[in-house]
Each structure stands twice: as C-alpha cells, then as structure tokens.
Amino acid sequence: MTRIVDSLAALAQETRLKAYRLLVEAGPAGLAAGRIGEELALPPATLSFHLAHLARTGLVRSRQEGRFVIYSADFQNMNQLVGYLTENCCGGRSCAPSTKGARNETVSRARRSA
Amino acid sequence: MTRIVDSLAALAQETRLKAYRLLVEAGPAGLAAGRIGEELALPPATLSFHLAHLARTGLVRSRQEGRFVIYSADFQNMNQLVGYLTENCCGGRSCAPSTKGARNETVSRARRSA
C-alpha cells in the first residue's frame, strides 16, 4: 500500500505528471533527461529532482546511453497502479457495494442508540 | 489537468486512501464521519481535514442525515480519474508507443550533433 501511495504522490504533481506523459508518448525508446527539461522548461536541478522522484517509485526507468540518461515509462508498474485503483477503489463498472465483512452499518456500533 | 492532479493528491495519502477505501466498501449508503474516525482511529479535527480534502476534489460526497454527516464515494469521478490514467498514462494494454506529433527524437534537436 505504501507503494501505491508513493506512486500516486509521484503523479500528483503537475510537473511530474507532464514529464510522465511525455515519456508515455515517447514509448520504450524514452527521452533524454535534457529533452524533457527542454519541453517543460525546467532548470536542471528541478528536473533531476522530479525525474528521480518518478524513478524511485518505479513508474519510470533510466538507462545511460552515451552522455545521455534516457528515461522511459515503465508500463508494467503503471498497469499495477491502475489495476489497484480499479479493483480497490472502484474505477471499473463492477462498483457493486461490496458485501464482504460485517461492516454493514452506516453509523457507529457504539452510538447507534443516539 | 488540475482536476486530475488534485484527485491524485487526494488519494496519495495513506489516511485518505484508507478512508476512501472504506467508503468504496460501504457503497452508496456511505458511512458517518464518526464511523470512519473510529475505524481509522483519528482525532476529529484530523478526520474532518481529510474528509474535506476528499470532498473538495469530488471523489467523495457528503450529506447530512440527522445528527450525522454521511460520506460516500463518488464512483463517477473515480471512473473519470481511472479513465484519464488509462488513456493518457497508459494503464490499458493499448500502450503502443504513440506516433502523434513530431516528437520522435530521443535527445534534443539542438544538441543532436553532440
């Protein structure tokens, strides 16, 4: 669950979401860090900070290629994230008001008399 | 896009994600605020802060019912969020390395000579 929260937090920031979308668009070939910085007009330090954040959660991979560091989206991890949301947070249409567990009261057990 | 970032941020916090999942589990009937506070063992002020945060993004609705305020998940907004991720961030299997636009270079235009 920490993994999920971290991934959500990684995408819950405009700059990082934009960067991630660029990488999705770029596909497996990916993009050099500097290229992303160009597109988003970010100073190097800020860019590096955000890319590191995305990489730390696994949503993005990086590989060295000559003088460049190429970032690319990790679709498998993204699928896991979306899968989690669909299953646990009801993104799918199977949003049936689950019946598992005995938590079938709207208000508190202790205070229902109130 | 601000809407998306806000929704992601709302879920990118352990307490709120837990609260949201309780509400998904509870279905349209929802849960009284206090009931959620009980489950998560949160002091009232903290609980209220997080529920308000979720409500502000539209992921959750609230209705007054007697002395209780009942919160419930808004599945429509959640579906929109998951839909966005699937389409723009490639959660679906149609993760084909998009070909739109002329952004088909991995490194910078200006510096490709390097």
Added chain:
DNA sequence: GCTACATTTCCATCATTCTGGAAATATGGA
C-alpha cells in the same frame, strides 16, 4: 589530459501539507 556537454548532488529557502487540541457550530431528544 583537456574541453565541452549532460546530469546529478549539495544546500538553502520557500511553500504546502499534516496533525491535533480547544472552541465553535449543528442537530435531536427530554
């Protein structure tokens, strides 16, 4: 080795978010 470019790390600053006690604001029942 030296130079040029790419990226990261270091560091300080600023901004936002989280937390929870205490008081205020409902709401319902006696």
Added chain:
DNA sequence: TCCATATTTCCAGAATGATGGAAATGTAGC
C-alpha cells in the same frame, strides 16, 4: 430551554515537498 452527541472551524507547531543556483560527477571526443 437545556443537555448530549456529531462534526467542523480555528489555530499553531511540526513535517514534508518544491525550487533552483552553484559545484561536483560522469562521459565523449580531441
């Protein structure tokens, strides 16, 4: 009206996150 309960608002302190300049590190070609 008065009391008990439910929830929110007010407020301040603590923690975490974002930003970016400057210096350090890495890599390639001469």
